[in-house]
Amino acid sequence: MFLKNIKNIFKSYFPILSNKIISFRDNNKLAKFFYSKKNLNINRNIHGKKIVDIDDKNSERNIFLSYYFRPKLEKNTFKNVNFKNNSKNTAIIIQGPVSNYENFVIETINIYLKIFPEALIILSTWDDEVDKNFLKQTQKLENFHLILNKKPVTKYNVNLQIISTSKALDYAIQKNLKYSLKTRTDCRIYNPYSLIYLKSLLNTFKTDKFNMNYNRILSCSVDSRIFRVYGLSDICLFSETKDLSKYFINESYEESIEKLNLNIQSPIVNETAVINEIFLCSRYISNLDLELKWTLDDWWVKCREIFCVFDRSSIDLFWYKYHWQYEQRFTNNYTSNFNQSLQFSDWINIFNKKTEIYNQINKEKWQITNGILEQKN
Numbered sequence: 601m602f603l604k605n606i607k608n609i610f611k612s613y614f615p616i617l618s619n620k621i622i623s624f625r626d627n628n629k630l631a632k633f634f635y636s637k638k639n640l641n642i643n644r645n646i647h648g649k650k651i652v653d654i655d656d657k658n659s660e661r662n663i664f665l666s667y668y669f670r671p672k673l674e675k676n677t678f679k680n681v682n683f684k685n686n687s688k689n690t691a692i693i694i695q696g697p698v699s700n701y702e703n704f705v706i707e708t709i710n711i712y713l714k715i716f717p718e719a720l721i722i723l724s725t726w727d728d729e730v731d732k733n734f735l736k737q738t739q740k741l742e743n744f745h746l747i748l749n750k751k752p753v754t755k756y757n758v759n760l761q762i763i764s765t766s767k768a769l770d771y772a773i774q775k776n777l778k779y780s781l782k783t784r785t786d787c788r789i790y791n792p793y794s795l796i797y798l799k800s801l802l803n804t805f806k807t808d809k810f811n812m813n814y815n816r817i818l819s820c821s822v823d824s825r826i827f828r829v830y831g832l833s834d835i836c837l838f839s840e841t842k843d844l845s846k847y848f849i850n851e852s853y854e855e856s857i858e859k860l861n862l863n864i865q866s867p868i869v870n871e872t873a874v875i876n877e878i879f880l881c882s883r884y885i886s887n888l889d890l891e892l893k894w895t896l897d898d899w900w901v902k903c904r905e906i907f908c909v910f911d912r913s914s915i916d917l918f919w920y921k922y923h924w925q926y927e928q929r930f931t932n933n934y935t936s937n938f939n940q941s942l943q944f945s946d947w948i949n950i951f952n953k954k955t956e957i958y959n960q961i962n963k964e965k966w967q968i969t970n971g972i973l974e975q976k977n
Contacts, residue, residue: 668791668927670918674710683792689779690795691772691841694722695764696785699729704920706737708788713743715792720744720777724768725785726751727894745771756853758876761834766850772841780841782848786920787836794915798838801908805951810905814888817839817847818908822919823930826942828964829872829899830881830892832907835918836960847884856883866968873966873973896960900950909947940964 668780671677692712698705705723712721720743727748730769738746747767752759765782772780783789791797796817805815818838825831837844857864857874860883870892874882881891885902892898904910912919923929930941940962949957964974 607651670916672704674707674714677711677790678714678792681792683715683717685718686793687719687795688721689752689777690716691768691775691777691780692698692716692719692721693724693765693768693772693780694785695724695727695761695768695782697722698725698734701785701920702731702734704788705785706734706784709738709741709744709775711788712788713741715790715914716795719795720749720772720775722768722771723875724764724784726764739781741911747771751876754852758853758879760851761881762848762850764769765848766845767843770843773845778842780814780839780844782837782844785834786906788918788920789836789915790918791914797914798910801910802839805908807906812906814846814906815843816906816908817843817884818910820915820917821911821931821941821943822917823877823944824909825894825940825964826946827960827962828871828878829894829896830878830885831899831964832877832881832903832909834880835919836912838917846887847880849883849887853879860886866973868966868968871963871965871967871976873975875973876882895934896958896963897955903942903947903950904953909942909944914944935975 648957656917693706694705709721709723711966721741722745723738724747727750729751730746735746738744747764749767752763754760768782769780779795781795781798801818802815805816807814813973816839817832819832819834820836822833822835824833837847841846848971856863856879860874862869867879869892872878885892885906888906890902890906918924918927929945946958949955963977967974967976
């Protein structure tokens with residue numbers, strides 16, 4: 601608890617420096633190499649919880665351990681396979697930092713060009729993060745467009761995401777691309793039929809049933825939260841381009857918080873912290889002129905009517921960040937009596953108004969302690 605308090609104080613008083621340290625921790629090549637070579641520790645704590653809790657000496661005998669293999673390089677994927685007619689009229693946006701992810705991003709682009717040959721791949725990153733070698737490897741690629749943005753000085757990371765994503769969506773609109781899939785530089789999709797699947801979801805769960813004149817925003821289950829009010833993950837989103845551009849309207853966190861009539865020093869409503877993905881989701885709802893009630897019931901209503909959550913396994917999404925070897929860390933937990941993760945099975949329950957099975961006592965709650973924003977549970 602002491603170390604956690606020190607960490608929160610440091611993040612509060614030195615946000616820009618803290619963000620740089622976190623970025624170095626997450627993106628450092630040496631650290632990634634070190635963690636990739638470590639043996640898995642089945643009893644380790646991840647985000648404060650154990651996936652399994654086995655303390656006896658023969659713990660290996662008391663678990664089912666499975667493996668999932670994905671090739672790192674494009675040349676080792678889908679040899680002699682043609683994926684025509686599965687990605688028309690679609691932009692695949694890769695946004696975020698490239699530094700220390702150069703090879704990963706280049707291989708991701710090449711895999712997408714192979715499995716989504718009729719899509720336009722857009723990389724929207726920062727002009728200070730792309731070196732000559734990266735430019736050389738990407739400048740002659742067909743169906744690929746690079747956007748180099750000037751990085752602003754800001755203590756709010758969400759501003760960086762807003763800028764890089766909105767610029768890419770503007771370009772997709774300019775190119776008259778009907779659909780857009782928003783991803784990140786530390787993510788990679790392997791399922792070549794992902795776009796067909798996502799378009800099918802849009803067509804199957806139409807919003808006109810609820811008298812809405814816009815399409816659903818589809819989000820991946822990775823870090824979408826069932827007990828976090830307006831907790832829609834921003835890691836991987838899909839919709840028609842015109843609708844997704846409303847989600848990432850190019851307006852800063854500071855400006856939007858003011859329009860939401862919130863105090864940027866203590867952005868909490870009904871014990872919900874209006875930050876990061878919660879902020880993006882609630883801002884979008886507000887911009888649709890829909891009421892924000894800041895309750896779990898209202899969050900589930902919005903899930904049912906204007907959003908949809910699909911499982912990461914449906915598109916075979918790999919997230920190359922944090923404890924990436926423990927891929928199911930958010931979804932499969934056998935040491936607590938509930939999971940925060942919002943998966944498609946949960947979403948379909950919500951869609952069919954079966955929310956009585958979820959205990960609202962598990963609602964995520966935030967507070968301000970000595971000027972520091974922290975989660976209570």
